[in-house]
Amino acid sequence: MTLRSLKQIIPALETSDGAGVRIKRSIGQQPSVRLDPFLMLDEFGSVDAADYIAGFPSHPHRGFETVTYMIEGHMLHEDHLGNRGNLRNGGVQWMTAGRGIIHSEMPQQEEGVMRGFQLWLNLPAADKMTKAGYQDFQPEQIPEIGFEGGTLKLIAGSVVVDGKPHEGAVSERSTRPLYADIHLDAGGQLSLPVPAGHNGMLYLYEGGASLGDVALKKSAANILGDGDRITITAGSSGARILLIAGKPIGEPVVQYGPFVMNTKEEIEQTLRDYRDGRLTA
Numbered sequence: 001m002t003l004r005s006l007k008q009i010i011p012a013l014e015t016s017d018g019a020g021v022r023i024k025r026s027i028g029q030q031p032s033v034r035l036d037p038f039l040m041l042d043e044f045g046s047v048d049a050a051d052y053i054a055g056f057p058s059h060p061h062r063g064f065e066t067v068t069y070m071i072e073g074h075m076l077h078e079d080h081l082g083n084r085g086n087l088r089n090g091g092v093q094w095m096t097a098g099r100g101i102i103h104s105e106m107p108q109q110e111e112g113v114m115r116g117f118q119l120w121l122n123l124p125a126a127d128k129m130t131k132a133g134y135q136d137f138q139p140e141q142i143p144e145i146g147f148e149g150g151t152l153k154l155i156a157g158s159v160v161v162d163g164k165p166h167e168g169a170v171s172e173r174s175t176r177p178l179y180a181d182i183h184l185d186a187g188g189q190l191s192l193p194v195p196a197g198h199n200g201m202l203y204l205y206e207g208g209a210s211l212g213d214v215a216l217k218k219s220a221a222n223i224l225g226d227g228d229r230i231t232i233t234a235g236s237s238g239a240r241i242l243l244i245a246g247k248p249i250g251e252p253v254v255q256y257g258p259f260v261m262n263t264k265e266e267i268e269q270t271l272r273d274y275r276d277g278r279l280t281a
């Protein structure tokens, strides 16, 4: 057993996306700042409606998956397949853009807190042109695992907590993504296996915590070093942390905005398909 230590810290940068939604972007802030198989991680959170009200009007994607985790707030997803998904407190939306999807994500509230995360998970070349798909998970469909010192919501993948295996809401991806929202009480501790060879990060979004004896930075992708296990310990105010890990794909990534392919030629083809109305055909 080798404990993973902190390898690198990528602080989130404030930026805006969609029609002017304020976000904090860690992974994906530059093309060189990715964590294979993850392309992007955005945190959105505001009490000021001006920061989110414009939403993400109709736009396309191809070549990867988006995972939206709503901590607090209410958004409506609509896409060209006719899916309508209400995303509310604690819910998750898992969208496979595959060969093409056109969707919108619009706030369904005019005031109050809107808070959550969007993660982009790359697809390997063999799956990039797969059929588009969409799944919605209400909060009660996401397994919540209690342990001494806290709880863990398992959005995707499998974990072993106190010797007992658990399966998340989503599995069956070749990159075997692990996505967990960990809540630690004051001084709470959790030790978890994270498969050797998988890339991983911890995103601390509330309170304070450390990995081993090194403090995690808040609103930052705290990148894990090699090993097969992590031990995290909360400070005196407790902590809320996302654990995100997955098997690297190891293929070239060429991104043009909402399209992520392997080569420049494939991006050019994608732009022609979009222009000619064949993106989703």
Ligand code: FE
Pocket: 056, 059, 061, 066, 103
């Ligand atoms: Fe989108």
